[in-house]
Amino acid sequence: GKVKGLKDYYKKYFPIGVAVNMAALHGPDSALIVQEFNSVTPENDMKMGPIHPEENRYNWKNADEIVSFAEQHHIKVRGHNLLWHAQAPAWMFKDSAGNQVSKEVLLQRLHDHIQTVVKHYKGKIYAWDVVNEAIDDDSTKFLRNSMWYKICGEDFIPKAFEYAHEADPSAKLFYNDYNSEHPGKRERIYKLLKQLVDAHVPIDGVGLQAHWKLNDPSPELLRKALDEYSSLGLKIQITELDITVRAPIPWPRRNPNAVQTQPAAMPAPVAVPDSGYTATMEQKQVAQYKMVFDIFREYKKVITGVTFWNVSDRYSWLDARGGGLAGGAAATQAVGRTVRKAYPLLFDENRQRKKAYYAVVDF
Ligand code: XIL
Secondary structure, three states, X not given: OOOOOHHHHOOOOOOEEEXXXXXXXXXXXXXXXXXXXXXXXXXXXXXXXXXXXXOOEOOOHHXXXXXXXXXXXXXXXXXXXXXXXXXXXXXXXXXXXXXXXXXXXXXHHHHHHHHHHHHXXXXXXXXXXXXXXXXXXXXXXXXXXXXXXXXXXXXXXXXXXXXXXXXXXXXXXXXXXXXXXOHHHHHHHHHHHHHHHHOOOOOOEEEEOOEEEOOEOOHHHHHHHHHHHHOOOOEEEEEEEEEXXXXXXXXXXXXXXXXXXOOOOOOOOOOOOOOOOXXXXXXXXXXXXXXXXXXXXXXXOOEEXXXXXXXOOOOOHHHHHOOOOOOOHHXXXXXXXXXXXXXXXXXXXXXXXXXXXXXXXXX
């Protein structure tokens, strides 16, 4: 008979998705995607910058290809995303003279963008990440000080959901963020979601990105997050799951109270060699994957999808960040030209099932 894939093991639970790009669709990953997954998310191709590079030009090519690949293989599509502070095109916030646009103009542009994109894929995308990462990481702040916030204040968030709902009333609409299980961030996300729900904004759920580590989140914090968010009547999707085997790169912190010169001098990064994928890492990763999937199944009434961020350990977006989550460009600089991979997925560099794969389908 047919070999069972992840999607078959999880048939009674939720769709199992994966982030895809052109390389995945056109290379050997494509057979694996069809075999294992029944949902896809474009890794970059539907983001505002890539899909709407100039005011009067949309670039549908890649995103359309992903959607038709999915249709051809009876795979669902999650749209990602309609509004984010990153990968937003510079023209969006400027007028033809190069001055910052008014709130009125920006909301009009946001309206046009969301309506155009959501209508283009109407009926073909079952869930959209409408607003991505709007909450600040700083516990003393609430919304991130993005261009959206600077120009519009808090209004851009409910507006984005209303525009999307108007364009495709059947699509499920999500707020998506990372570190959503960390107590402080969780409370701030909860506060935003509660505001939206209380104001009858058309929001269906919350996306937990789930860029996780070997010991983070704990089962207690994961359960707590699922309980809190679902108590608002919202559904939950795990939208960008990966579990890096890397501890954050040690990056000497500046004294936050010191008077900074402009630009502030950064301390020298600590060089971190690649230690490969050790047996200890593997063992911890297997345990963490098993733990989180045990909990996902327990919460099958509220979890309506689980998506991995990339296909196999051959390529993960984390590799470009030194395998780690903290630091970004700084982390890349810290590892210099050394490859320091994250090994964060269920398939190895040769696209073979890892021990973690067997741990999540054995129930
Ligand atoms: C990442 C992509 O994987 C990279 O290819 C790109 O360079 C940057 O964005 N949170 C998100 C995703 O919501 O869109 C990000 O994807 C990963 C973090």
